[in-house]
Amino acid sequence: MNLNGFYQVDYSKSDFPEVKIGTLGYGFMGQIHSNAFIKIPFSFSNPISRPVLLAICGRNQKKVEHIARRFGYKEYCLDWQLLAKDPRIDIFDNCAPDDWHYLPSILAMEKGKHVICEKPLSLKLDEAFQMAKKAQEVGVKTMCCYNYRFLPAVQLARQLIEQGTLGIIYQFRAKYLQQAGHNPFELVEKVWYAHGTQSGTLMGIGSHIIDMAYFLVGEITAVCGLKKTYNQIRKDSLGKDHPISADECTIAILEFKNGAVGTIESSGVSTGRKNYQGWEINGSKGSIFFDLEDLNHLQVYSTDINSPEIQGFSNVLVTDAEHPLQIKYLPSGHNQGWEYGHVHALHHFLDCVVNDKPVGPLGASFQDGYRVQVVIEAINQSSAKGKRVEIKDVGEDI
Ligand SMILES: NC(=O)c1ccc[n+]([C@@H]2O[C@H](COP(=O)([O-])OP(=O)(O)OC[C@H]3O[C@@H](n4cnc5c(N)ncnc54)[C@H](O)[C@@H]3O)[C@@H](O)[C@H]2O)c1
Structure with a gap:
């Protein structure tokens, strides 16, 4: 003192x-x-x-x-x-x-x-x-x-699937939509997916929902993909033309090892959409729906509710102590923001480093990151050939 x-x-x-x-x-x-x-x-x-x-x-x-x-x-x-x-x-x-x-x-x-x-x-x-x-x-x-694995609503979704609340999983339906390139006259520097490495929307945002499909539903065994580039030339701020090959939208059908099927859609030309990531999963006993722009809610439909007059999707606010990934100083109903996906993800990684725990299945290891790339490559091939492409088990490679 x-x-x-x-x-x-x-x-x-x-x-x-x-x-x-x-x-x-x-x-x-x-x-x-x-x-x-x-x-x-x-x-x-x-x-x-x-x-x-x-x-x-x-x-x-x-x-x-x-x-x-x-x-x-x-x-x-x-x-x-x-x-x-x-x-x-x-x-x-x-x-x-x-x-x-x-x-x-x-x-x-x-x-x-x-x-x-x-x-x-x-x-x-x-x-x-x-x-x-x-x-x-x-x-x-x-x-x-x-990082989206580490939102409380997403972890609740995984818990509900694992504990059988949805029954047999039939369908996964996901969209990740933004509007950066909807205007054909937008300068190339302002269109993130067409600028620099021209990574495209499948790599940039589609990768997130492929990982989500893997995290929530499981291994993907075959795909049918369609990639589209509408604006094949864009000007830069000096007036120079740039040829664009990056996909502006990709739509793909997925087949899962467990028999479920799914669709994913990534887009940078969805006029009006800021950062819309929405997905729905339908099972034999229930369904769930998530909207990233409303990330503190998970919509849940369960056939376990016996009164037909109140059966419907419940808009569950995932901020209670019973929900996953709670921030202790935030009481019930005090929402977390988008950046908390990264807070939880990095905290999980610190836990793995300090206490020698495995990164998966909650976090995506580099093996999981590779798994996503394999699916992206299969969608690329499928779109180029106009054919369904099967994916062998990645576990055999590494
Ligand atoms: N998880 C998510 O939600 C999310 C969101 C946006 C971007 N991303 C990913 O994050 C990564 C970075 O994206 P960003 O939006 O932050 O990009 P950014 O352009 O804003 O930042 C990139 C940084 O890397 C630096 N850099 C580039 N080359 C370098 C080099 N050779 N040596 C040292 N520094 C170098 C740049 O100076 C800049 O500071 C990308 O892979 C992107 O796909 C993830």
């Missing part, structure tokens, strides 16, 4: 260990992940660890320093190899664009770091395979950041 009656906080006596984080990329996801790490110690009354934001890496010194200061990083650097090799770092968090997932993640794993990598695991199937294989060889923890 000092003379004024204040006690110094002794952080060396902390009952939750420090885990040192190195973040690659300071853009949208770099900031969302940093925010999530910062929120962890006060979102959970017994947090697994106190993440320490050690260093962040980007190419523009002025901008990366600004973000480092905003989020409280101790250091920053301009060379991703420095970050991936740094022996002080426990978790390498790859928030770089899709085409920079492979090399930095491989190097970080080789240097013995646990690695989080944003989705999709890679733009190239072979690279995704190498990443999943390296993770197995080296034995570090890995997570491909399919």
Whole structure:
């Protein structure tokens, strides 16, 4: 105690260990992940660890320093190899664009770091395979950041399916719709799926609902896909024409190992849609419906309700202590926001690292990330050939 009656906080006596984080990329996801790490110690009354934001890496010194200061990083650097090799770092968090997932993640794993990598695991199937294989060889923890698994409503959906509340699962029906490219005259720089790596909507947002299909319904064994690019030339801000090959919408039929069937639709030309991810699952005893823009609710229909006059979908607010993934300081009815998917996902990963737990089945490991890429590749092939494509069990590869 000092003379004024204040006690110094002794952080060396902390009952939750420090885990040192190195973040690659300071853009949208770099900031969302940093925010999530910062929120962890006060979102959970017994947090697994106190993440320490050690260093962040980007190419523009002025901008990366600004973000480092905003989020409280101790250091920053301009060379991703420095970050991936740094022996002080426990978790390498790859928030770089899709085409920079492979090399930095491989190097970080080789240097013995646990690695989080944003989705999709890679733009190239072979690279995704190498990443999943390296993770197995080296034995570090890995997570491909399919953050929507970590929303309370999604985990409740999985619980209901696992405990048989829906009965036999017949159908999965998912859409992920945005409007970035609906205007043919929109500049290419403003159309995320057509700009830069031209990752397209299937990779960019379709990957999320393929992972959701896998997380909730199970292994996908065959697909029929149709990809479409409406605006094959777009101008940039200097007036130069850019040829576009990225899909602006993809529709696919899925067949699951357990006999269920499904459809998925990704679109960047759904005029009026901001970030609509909606899916419905129908089973022999019930159905569920989820809308990401209303993420604190899960709509549930159960045939167990015997009074026909009140049978219908219940709009369940998933904020009670009985629901999964509750934030202790938020009482019932106090909603979580979109960014909490990442808070829960990263907290889960810290738990896996600190307590040596498996990332799956709740989190998506690099093997799960690879699984999604296999389905994407099958949809690409199906669309190109105009034929149904079967998918062999990924477990045989890695
Ligand atoms: N899970 C989600 O909900 C979600 C949402 C959006 C994006 N993403 C994914 O997150 C990743 C990043 O997307 P974003 O929207 O944050 O992109 P962004 O363009 O906003 O940020 C990318 C960052 O990477 C940095 N970078 C790029 N190349 C680099 C290099 N060679 N060395 C160092 N830094 C480099 C850039 O400077 C920038 O800071 C992508 O893979 C994307 O698909 C995921």
